[in-house]
Amino acid sequence: MDIENIKKIMEIEALVHFAKNLNECNVHEKYFVLSKSLMAEVVPRWNKSNNKFKGERKAYYFSAEFLMGRALSNNIINLSFKSDILNLLDELGMNFNNIEEAEEDAALGNGGLGRLAACFLDSAATLDYPLYGYGIRYQYGLFKQAIEDGFQIETADNWLEHGDPWSIENRDEAVIVSYSDQNVLAIPFDTPIIGYGGNTINTLRLWKSESLVSLDFEKFNNYEYDASVKQKNDAENISKVLYPNDMDREGKKLRLRQQYFFVSASLQDLVRKYKKSHTTINDFSKFHSIQLNDTHPAVAIPELMRILTIQETIEWDKAWQIVTETFSYTNHTILAEALEEWPIELYKELLPNIYKIIEKINIKLKEQLIHKGISSKNIYQYEIISSHNNIRMAYLSIYGSHSVNGVARLHTEILKDTQLNNWYRIYPEKFNNKTNGITQRRWLLLSNPELSDLITELLGSDGWITDLKQIKVLEKYKDDEYVLNRFLDIKNTKKKQLAEYIKKHEGIEIDPNSLFDIQIKRFHEYKRQFLNALHILDLYFRIKENPNLDRVPQTFIFGGKAAPGYFRAKAIIKFINDIKNLIDEDPDVRDKLKVVFATNYRVTYGEKLFPAADLSEQISTAGKEASGTGNMKFMLNGALTIGTYDGANVEIVEEAGEENNFIFGLRVEDIKEIEDSYDPIYYYENVEGLKRVMDTLIDGTFNDAGTGFYRELYDSIIHGSHNSKPDAYFILKDFESYRDAQIKANTAYKDKLSWAKMCWMNLVNAGKFSSDRTVEDYANEIWHIKKHK
Ligand code: KOT
Secondary structure (H helix, E strand, O other), X not given: OOHHHHHHHHHHHXXXXXXXXXXXXXXXXXXXXXXXXXXXXXXXXXXXXXXXXXXXXXXXXXXXXXXXXXXXXXXXXXXXXXXXXXXXXXXXXXXXXXXXXXXXXXXXXXXXXXXXXXXXXXXXXXXXXXXXXXXXXXXXXXXXXXXXXXXXXXXXXXXXXXOOXXXXXXXXXXXXXXXXXXXXXXXXXXXXXXXXXXXXEEEEEEXXXXXXXXXXXXXXXXXXXXXXXXXXXXXXXXXXXXXXXXXXXXXXXXXXXXXXXXXXXXXXXXXXXXXXXXXXXXXHHHHEEEEEEOOOOOOHHHHHHHHHHHHOOOOHHHHHHHHHHHEEEEOOOOOHHHOOEEEHHHHHHHOHHHHHHHXXXXXXXXXXXXXXXXXXHHHHHXXXXXXXXXXXXXXXXXXXXXXXXXXXXXXXXXXXXXXXXXXXXXXXXXXXEOOOOEOHHHHHHHOOHHHHHHHHHHHOOOHHHOOXXXXXXXXXXXXXXXXXXXXXXXXXXXXXXXXXXXXXXXXOOXXXXXXXXXXXXXXXXXXXXXXXXXXXXXXXXXXXXXXXOOOOOEEEEEEOOOOOOOHHHHHHHHHHHHHHHHHHOOOOOOOOEEEEEEOOXXXXXXXXXXXXXXXXXXXXXXXXXXXXXXXXXXXXXXXXXXXXXXXXXXXXXXXXXXXXXXXXXXXXXXXXXXXXXXXXXXXXXXXXXXXXXXXXXXXXXXXXXXXXXXXXXXHHHHOOEOOEOOOOOOHHHHHHHHHHHXXXXXXXXXXXXXXXXXXXXHHHOOHHHEHHHHHHHHHHHHHOOOOOO
16 A cells, blocks of 8 residues: 555645545535545555456345445455554544544444444455445435433434535436336446455445436526426436435335336446346356345346336247346345235336236246146235235245245245245245345444454454454353453443443433443334333442442433334334433432433444443344344443343354353244234233332323324234234233343343353354355355455
8 A cells, every 4th residue: 555645645635626635624625535545555456356247146135225334444354454554644633533524324224134234345355355336325314313301303314414425426327217107327336345355345336316408498588497397306306315214114115216227227237237247148147146135126037027028029938037146136034014015006017017927927927837737726825916916025026036035044934935935835945044144344443343352363464354263263262251351441431432432422420330231223113112111220220229229320321223114113213212311310219210212223233332341132033033233343342241032042042052152032933822812901900010110101100292103112012003913013911031130130230250251152153144154155045256365
């Protein structure tokens, strides 16, 4: 790396971009200028990396979401430029931390599904695999969250306000996407994905929508100003904003436009490039493997059929073979409300040609089912077009792919046994599991340099950065008091750092010596933040009754967003904030118990929270959380899990030992057994303390400002509602067992060394949960792509 060159480019950028000298730039400008100067170093390597993969088979990750977070620190680390840059900034009298904090998160995703895509890109580039991301360049990412009087308030996430130095606009490669009522231009923006060591730099290509005509001049001259820009606005609206619904299907026409927009643009891009160097399209699937990140990009299946049969005039059966060889599909949830279905009327209206192709796919499917011996009365179970005239996107995805995978062992088993059992019976060979993972570069090296250094020191090498399994060797220190104390010191450092951040951003003081108990994830009933909240309130009452209760002070930290229209989730946020205030105002309790709501939880906040955690809350109703990935980030930073047998928790405790975590509650088999006869009122009346905390929702203890939030929340548990059974997520049933687990955790925390040993056992056994392992498995078993150093 040429540090003098970086300095020179920074000066030039400041001059030509902002008409300022470097030292006159504000912090946003400094961030921009520094990043741009790094791009000057990146681009030649990027081109070289692209060239080395020329002519080879590649994999493509089609995803409506990429939750990238910040780029600057990550890129500096992956390029091994850290110390050089720190020196340079020192010389220039600039503060790296301030510049780092000036960067907005690229929050082009809702949660786990989008963050997984980001981790996979990092891992594939690090492992020298050709994997390219394709998606949408939303002008506004996931909304920003504020809390006012305990209520969530959403504001727009204008992440591009200060420019995006990390992407290159590539207008030469724009394509046209056609709907029944509009043609729009798709402009690609390319962002380099820098693998650790800088050897391989892959590309995330995100499409922005634009109008083919920017202004209708005639209308403008006729004083019809709104009409004159209508076409432009209609086009730009397609990539305007990320839909903020996590785990809920969105039946909006604009959402369908978005899906088709990036899928059509991406496939046109691939086909066009491929034809430049090949005379026939027949071998397309030998060079392309496309992973569908859930069903959001599933319209790729009929779209590729359209391109192959209509544009390239290939006969149907041959085209179908190419399609099924090209696509593979990942399922991320079994929740019924998240399984995508689209009314055929919407498809017919917006994408009539695509609809016709789907109809034909459905006819071919039925023929094949008969051929496979499925009796005609059972065929409805498989039809892509349901009897309710909906297109079942999961079925389309399974039929149009050669591989279908779940994201944790338990999740894949549930798919095979129940949710997709009909499909599993006819295509068992398609089904496979790929347990999720996380990148240790961002989630340990970047966010916890202190613990990273200790690991490197003890291993005598930093090999773990690209081969996380190596940390297993450190298990030999599990009884080593010196090492365990070093670990405890580091944990304490990270807790102090978090406490400072929380002081600054939330205005709340917390005690680093208390047990940090953290639940950070989207708000959803199945994730059961409400169970956590009820338990805190119960603790409050128990401490009131018995001031001498023998407990270590505990700080409960929540973070997460509720979908704007998900009122029950919003009620739970309000409830948590009300409990926080109740405790804060009570001098008898507030030194023993503390609640913090970490506002606007996002990737960057996560980087401060995971390293500081003692306890990781993973308390979803068994069978509902497909995998979870936050659970892995906590484990890697040496936190213990308090959790249910759900998703990847099962595999986490299998690796780290059940004795080193706090597992509680119903299991999937238990739920199957009790669900038909479950009566929450029995627990409400008979479990000590439960009625007392539930009743705070309706007895005037708390005030929901006339929204009716609390009554509705109470009723959903006690009486059920029009579309769900009482306590559909078994919160009252699991309450007692959760409380017992909490008591065990609090008691265990008293013995610092034995606690540290348990943390250590989690950390050193986290190797399996690197996304390097996951990507290696996708590459070998699904994509069949080769590494190229
Ligand atoms: C959202 C809408 C429709 C279908 C699925 C989703 C979805 C699933 N969004 N996020 N997920 C999560 O994906 C993560 C990565 O696989 C999992 O760890 C997590 O359990 C899912 O809830």
